[in-house]
Amino acid sequence: MSLGAESSLQSSSSSEDFAAFLDSELELASCDSSPNEGDVTNNEEIDPPQRSKRQKMEGFETSEDLETERLVKPIEEHIGTSTLGKNVICPPHPGFFKGLCIRCGQIEEDESGVAFGYIHKDLRLGNVEMARLRGADLKSLLHKKKLILILDLDHTLLNSTRLVDVISDEEYLLRQIDGMKDDPDRSLFRLDSMHMLTKLRPFVNNFLKEASSLFEMYIYTMAERSYAIEIAKLLDPGKVYFDSKVITQADCTQRHQKGLDVVLGAESLVVILDDTEVVWQRHKDNLIQMERYHFFASSCRQFGFNAKSLSELMKDERESDGALATVLKILKRTHQMFFDPALGSDVSTRDVRPLLKGIRREILQGCKIVFSRVFPSNSLAQDQPIWKMAEQLGATCCTEVDPSVTHVISTDTGTQKAHWATQNKKFLVNPHWIEASNFLWQRQKEENFSISNLPSHTTVDCTAKAQESVQ
C-alpha cells in the first residue's frame, strides 16, 4: 500500500526505474547492514551505477519515504528465503558429508580433501576448511592454556600380545586376571574379542589425568580401528579424553607414515609421544621419543631381544620414576615454558618445537664427545644416529681427541682413544649412556655405564635398568 502511494510521488520516474531501484536496494540491504541513512557520505561504499540511481531518487523523495520503504523491504526479503541463500559462497565447498557439501547441501562427487574417517566414516574436509578449523582451535586452546598431545598406543602406553603367543612363564598372568575383576587400579586386561592380552604401562592412569589438564589429547596408532577403540575404552571409560579423537592406520594419508594433516590442531602446539621415530618423518621436531615398553616375551622376540621380558622376570617399571612419570615432568615443564607470563601476553606466535629442542639441549650441555669403535671409521661420522642424538642432547661431538674433550664413548677399553681417556682422567663410557640420557631426560651417572658393564646382549629396558642401578 505504501509503495503504491510512493510511486505516485515519483512523477518523473518510470515504473521500470522504480523496480530496478527496489532491486538494487534489496541487494544492498542484504550485503550492507545499514542500507541507507539518507546520507550522501555512505555512497562511497556503493557501486557507481547504484549510487547514481540513489542520488536520482533522493532528489524526488524525502527521507521519510525512504524510511517507510526500508520497513517494507526486510519483510519481503525474509519470507520464503533463508539468509542462507543470500550469503552462501559455495563453491568452494568447505567439506563433504557423504558427497553432500556441508554448507550448501549440493551433491558433489568430489573425492578431493582429506578424509576424516575417525570422526565420521563419510566425512571429508577441504584445505581451506581445515585451515579455518585449525585457526579456531588454536585460539580456543590458547585461551584455555592447553597444548596438544598425541599419544601412540603400543609400546608407549601399553604392551599387548596375542593369547596364542603367551609363553608358559607368563601363564601366571592369566590366572591373575580372574582375581582382578573389580580392581580399579588393574593394569592387565584380556580382550576376548581380539584374542589379546594387554598390559598398561605403570602410571598411565595418573599420567592421563594430569596431562589432560594441560593438553588436549589424541590417540594416533598404526593399529586397526577395532583394536584402538577397545584400548580407548580401557584407558578412557568415561570418553573424556579421547572421544572422537582416535586416529588409526586407516586414517593415515601416507602409507606407513603418521601425519599431522588429519589432526585438526595447529602444528605449533603439538607434542607427540611415540616409541618409533620412523613413522614421524615429517614431524620429527614435535616428537618426544619414548622408550619401548616390552612387558611380554613375544614383544621382546619381535624386536630381536633375547633378554628376559618383564613378565618373565615378574618385574615392572616403578610408577614413581618410570618412563611415563619422567615424560610427564618434561611435558609439564614444556607447558610451563610455553605459557610463561614473563614472555609477554601474546601467545599466538609461540611454538612448542624450539622449546623441546631447548630442553633437550640442556641434558648433555657442556659435554664434548669423541666416539671410538662405535661406528665404522670410513663412514661419515656426522650422519651416524648416535652422533646426531648426542648433538640433539646438547653435546658437541668431534672425531679427534683434544684437551677440551670430556667424554670418550667406546665399546672397547683397548682402543687408542680409550687409553687416552683413562690416562687423562676423562670419562670413558659405553654408547648406552647417551641413549639412557635421551630416554631419561637426564645426564646419567657415568659410573653406571662403564665399558665393563656393557652386557653381552643389549638391555631391553633402560628405565628398569636405571632403576636397578639406583637401588
Place this chain on the structure above:
Amino acid sequence: MFFHITLERNMQLHPRHFGPHLRDKLVAKLMKDVEGTCSGRHGFVVAITGVEDIGKGLIREGTGFVTFPVKYQAVVFRPFKGEILEAVVTMVNKMGFFAEAGPVQIFVSNHLIPDDMEFQSGDMPNYTTSDGSVKIQKDSEVRLKIIGTRVDATEIFCIGTIKDDFLGVINDPGVTA
C-alpha cells in the same frame, strides 16, 4: 516427512514354501526383504501396514521359483530439501554436530550454526551461546532445516542448518532450571 503409500514388488518364492501357508510365507518374506531398506524415490520403508493384492504367480523358466507381483501398503519416511525436522543430537565436535531423526543421519556443520554459538570441548562437548542460555549437547533435541539429502541402499544422509529463525534447541537434557 512420513507417507503412507502403496508400493508394488515382484517377490520370488522357492517351491519348498508352497503349501497351505503360501500367502503367509510370501508376506513374511516381503516384510523381511523390504522393511528397513531405502530407495531414492520413496525413502526409508519404516513398516508394512498391509498387503493389498497378490497377483497370479508366474513360474520361471529353468528354475522352479515362482514370481508373484505383490501390492502392499507401507509407511515410508523421506526427508525433503527445505523440510523442517526435529532430531536428536548424537555427537558434537568442533566441526559441527551429528543428529538423528529416525533412520536419517543429519550433519549440521558449524558454518550453519549461528555465529554466537561457540564450541566448548570437555567431557561433554557442546555448543553454547555467549551468555550460556542455549546449549546444544548430546541428546538435545533440535529443530533443523534440511538443505541437502542423499540416499543409498540402507541409509539416508542429510545436511541441515539451524541458522534460520525458529530453529535450534527445543529441549535441553538435564537442564537445571
